[in-house]
Amino acid sequence: MAGLCSSLATAHAQEIAPYGSLPSQAQLNWQDMEYYMFIHLGPNTFTDKEWGHGDEDPRVFNPTQLDARQWARTAKAAGMKAIIITAKHHDGFCLWPSKFSTHTVRESAWKDGKGDVLKELSAACKEYGLKFGVYLSPWDRNHPAYGTPEYNQVFANTLNEVLSSYGPVFEQWFDGANGEGPNGKKPTYDWPLFHQTVYKNQPNAVIFSDVGPGCRWVGNEDGFAGTTNWSTLNITGFAPGKNAPPQSVLNEGNMNGEKWIPTECDVSIRPGWFYSASTDDKVKSVQNLLDIYYGSVGRNGNLLLNVPVDRRGLIFSADSIRLMEFRQIREAIFKTNLAPKAKVTATNTRKGNKKVNARYLIDGNSKTYWATGDDQLTGAITLEYASPVSFNRLVLQEYIALGQRVKSFSVDIWEDGAYKEIATGTTIGHKRILLLPDVTTTKVRISIQDALACPVISEVQLYKAPGLLAVPAIQRNKDGEVSITCSSPDPELHYTLDGKEPTYHSPKYTGTIHLPEGGVVKARAFLEKGKIASTTVTATFDVAPAKWKVTFTDGQADGADPVRAIDGNPNSYWMTNYQPDAAKYPHEIQVDMTDTLTLKGFTYTPRHQTIHSGTIYTYAFYVSLDGENWGQPVAQGSFANIANNPVIQYVKFNSPAKGRFIRLVALAPANENEHWASVAELGVITR
Structure with a gap:
């Protein structure tokens, strides 16, 4: 595998042999992006469907205020690094005037058929310094050739058209869905042809599918990678879609897997992927998004967060506001790294290599590192402070250009004259974020307990995350009795039943609300007499099944x-x-x-x-x-x-x-x- 070592790895670490399957330079760049936007847009936006049937009138697509610059501005302000758009979903509708389809924006009412969403978005991404990616589904419920032998070439032509027309594409997103077309038939997808077409036009694109080859699906649409997550995967005998590895394997990867195929965690900010007015009050809370961030970026994955465009062609205000709140809390959490204030030491440090030093663990540079000797699969890193520090988040990073190595580790703090274990973990990879209890100490020890090869660690960071007021939970039982709870300690809960936003002066929740005939309940949690408030949570109920x-x-x-x-x-x-x-x-x-x-x-x-x-x-x-x-x-x-x-x-x-x-x-x-x-x-x- 040493021959696969990237030039970056070779330049930085002549004395450390690379281990196992390795990332390409494009994959390294991709992993550093960490967080970017998915946009679902198409006829489904106007028909309230998740999967269109391909028989919809293309004139239904008419986002009269479409503004790709608004999308890009929002993504940039949210701290995202790119946008991937559903250029063609399963219904076969193309967001550009394709020569290979009659189900496109050319046949739509939007801009009298003269529009091109991909052209506008690629230009907007360039203007705002974002990378541009495309989703094209091989499944086509509209194209008459779908299900016939010639369809694979039709799809390859479609790929070629997109990938040669809109500038650099950082990621090509392939959905493995393979359903029936308008003729009731299913084709066998020619994945080698599709991949060849991508690389011919975009040699640096990372290709997403269940089995890569650039990055893989996480195995769920909740956005959570496994607590153990290897960037390597066995792919022999597997293919995207129904022939993919089990979802549990996609979630965790394979230790010593055949290929470097890291995890991408796709999840929507709403319950569905396409915009629906019925979900305007169901945008995920800041706490929910933060949990997803820790479960994706914090578990050696990238986070692809879907923000659907509404029927106007704009990102809806509730989604945009939530993205800004989410960025604000991330910045508050990771504002001050406490690690550089420490004296850092390590055991089993590799000798005779000036590029390996414990001080590089706290220099804020993920391209420098500390490593043990070749015969050492364990080692301990200690951060020592002159006076006590308080923290509750730990960030670890491996230098993955040389391969993923760490199998297990533990975290201890110095307490009452001895070390006390406060956390354990398995894999690290590009980034591992541990959520810890609030602790105060003068010494922190991270012990690498087992590894596939000598550990190569690039970063150790400590943070003190501020408390976040939890969003209330609204539930109703069979008899129609509504209860409101909150996991934060001692909040005041206020609610409304008239559709208005709750304030501190709205009715205070003191007991069960009787709502057998249904209604809309909105609730917020408050602290310090209303000075601190959670986001609003909404629950809509219909007739209770009390007598059913x-x-x-x-x-x-x-x-x-x-x-x-x-x-x-x-x-x-x-x-x-x-x-x-x-x-x-x-x-x-x-x-x-x-x-x-x-x-x-x-x-x-x-x-x-x-x-x-x-x-x-x-x-x-x-x-x-x-x-x-x-x-x-x-x-x-x-x-x-x-x-x-x-x-x-x-x-x-x-x-x-x-x-x-x-x-x-x-x-x-x-x-x-x-x-x-x-x-x-x-x-x-x-x-």
């Missing part, structure tokens, strides 16, 4: 009583028998609401896990007055992307339906070979 009864199911797994599907608790669930031979699809559950209601839609909450979940993909929903005569379904279809993003699904009917009984029929699973179905919560929409 399950009248029929086709069986359930042990311990998964069907009443759990209507108990108001999304953490419990009903699930049918999961023995594949005993429970084939379809499955169903029927409910008596006891009252006759006029329904405008229904909600389905899946189990929040992506493996062995029983999540429903294709469904049919019925409404009946007597529970015997069901007629035709009032809604049927698929929950798009639910396997990777198991959030509550809202389905609106084409026209209202009156009834007392409801029936959900699961027709196909979200995960192949899961011949069972599950429901965390089943609800109705009457408002």
